[in-house]
Amino acid sequence: MTTFSTTPNPNPASPQRRQEILDAPGFGQYFTDHMVQIQWRGNVEAGTGEWEQPQVLPYGPLSMDPASAVLHYGQEIFEGLKAYKHGDGSVWTFRPEKNAARINRSARRMAMPALPEELFLDSLKELVSRDKDWVPTGDGQSLYLRPFMIANEVFLGVRAAREVLFSVIASPAGNYFGEGTAVDIWLSKNWARAGHGGTGNAKCGGNYAASLIAQMEGDAHGCQQVIFTDPQRGNAIEELGGMNVFFVFDDNTLVTPELTGTILEGVTRDSIIQLAKDRGMTVQERAFTLDEWRDGVNSGRLTEVFACGTAAAISPVGRLISDTEVIGPDDARPGEITMSLRKELLDIQTGRGEDRHGWLTRLA
Numbered sequence: 001m002t003t004f005s006t007t008p009n010p011n012p013a014s015p016q017r018r019q020e021i022l023d024a025p026g027f028g029q030y031f032t033d034h035m036v037q038i039q040w041r042g043n044v045e046a047g048t049g050e051w052e053q054p055q056v057l058p059y060g061p062l063s064m065d066p067a068s069a070v071l072h073y074g075q076e077i078f079e080g081l082k083a084y085k086h087g088d089g090s091v092w093t094f095r096p097e098k099n100a101a102r103i104n105r106s107a108r109r110m111a112m113p114a115l116p117e118e119l120f121l122d123s124l125k126e127l128v129s130r131d132k133d134w135v136p137t138g139d140g141q142s143l144y145l146r147p148f149m150i151a152n153e154v155f156l157g158v159r160a161a162r163e164v165l166f167s168v169i170a171s172p173a174g175n176y177f178g179e180g181t182a183v184d185i186w187l188s189k190n191w192a193r194a195g196h197g198g199t200g201n202a203k204c205g206g207n208y209a210a211s212l213i214a215q216m217e218g219d220a221h222g223c224q225q226v227i228f229t230d231p232q233r234g235n236a237i238e239e240l241g242g243m244n245v246f247f248v249f250d251d252n253t254l255v256t257p258e259l260t261g262t263i264l265e266g267v268t269r270d271s272i273i274q275l276a277k278d279r280g281m282t283v284q285e286r287a288f289t290l291d292e293w294r295d296g297v298n299s300g301r302l303t304e305v306f307a308c309g310t311a312a313a314i315s316p317v318g319r320l321i322s323d324t325e326v327i328g329p330d331d332a333r334p335g336e337i338t339m340s341l342r343k344e345l346l347d348i349q350t351g352r353g354e355d356r357h358g359w360l361t362r363l364a
């Protein structure tokens with residue numbers, strides 16, 4: 001167990017204020033009383049460096065030099081996972097070792113230092129133990145954990161930064177999209193979020209920045225989400241701005257885009273593949289094109305589409321909309337398999353269902 005040096009927040013939220021927030025947390029608007037910080041100094045190129053004393057500090061603004069590398073060259077990566085309070089008051093999270101491994105894959109791509117997995121997990125445990133009262137207990141509610149890493153070396157030269165900060169903050173969360181309503185998604189034809197050899201499979205802020213213009217385009221057409229394709233592979237479907245995507249066929253088959261390096265390897269994606277296999281479904285990870293989507297809907301063989309990620313768990317997709325066509329019925333309703341996979345996943349995460357794969361880790 002890592003030892004953290006702790007500075008308790010001298011002005012924590014009052015129990016009354018905290019309860020107000022937990023009654024209607026929304027998403028990503030309110031933060032708990034503390035945060036974790038661990039500073040690294042070293043040289044990624046030379047393979048040297050060390051993580052300094054892990055700290056728990058009062059939640060608050062970072063003091064940063066305007067010449068900090070992240071502000072100029074965007075060396076930034078992050079993670080997202082949820083903690084749930086179970087019936088007995090204990091707090092658990094879902095497959096955090098996957099996030100620990102992924103932040104290191106992202107770090108490698110972005111020329112940032114690896115973080116020992118134990119330090120990642122201990123940071124979550126430390127923060128959640130300290131701010132345990134911030135874990136909401138309402139249906140579908142959780143404490144969203146946001147680990148992130150930024151280059152905070154003060155230097156405008158272009159190279160891998162030699163000072164990096166790892167931090168974890170936590171934010172009580174309600175239901176991301178509300179309860180299982182089908183969302184329309186916009187097909188981005190003008191913009192890509194990732195390209196071959198790029199950073200599509202790293203969880204970095206830059207990918208999100210690149211997706212926002214497409215999301216604005218979608219917003220303007222009444223779509224809550226946007227989906228990207230790979231024009232170099234016959235418009236193979238990739239993923240949404242921050243979620244992976246699945247297609248359900250009437251012959252008990254589930255199809256999801258294969259990981260080509262331009263798609264983020266979601267923990268939710270991986271878990272759904274397992275749950276579907278457990279049910280005896282055939283799961284195919286393969287190229288799946290826009291034409292197949294259209295043909296599947298027209299023939300009636302493609303019966304359900306859903307998106308998935310930690311924030312929204314599983315979210316039914318209604319129509320796919322572009323400037324030239326609409327694919328899917330106007331009255332799309334959440335599909336049966338979509339909603340049953342969603343329930344199974346949420347039951348495991350919230351401790352209502354059996355954790356038969358050992359996916360849960362106790363945080364507090």
Ligand SMILES: *Cc1c(COP(=O)(O)O)cnc(C)c1O
Nearest residue numbers: 242243244264266267268309310
């Ligand atoms: C985080 C993320 C996902 C979902 O990953 P989960 O591990 O399931 O939360 C999907 N796509 C992108 C681009 C992401 O950043």
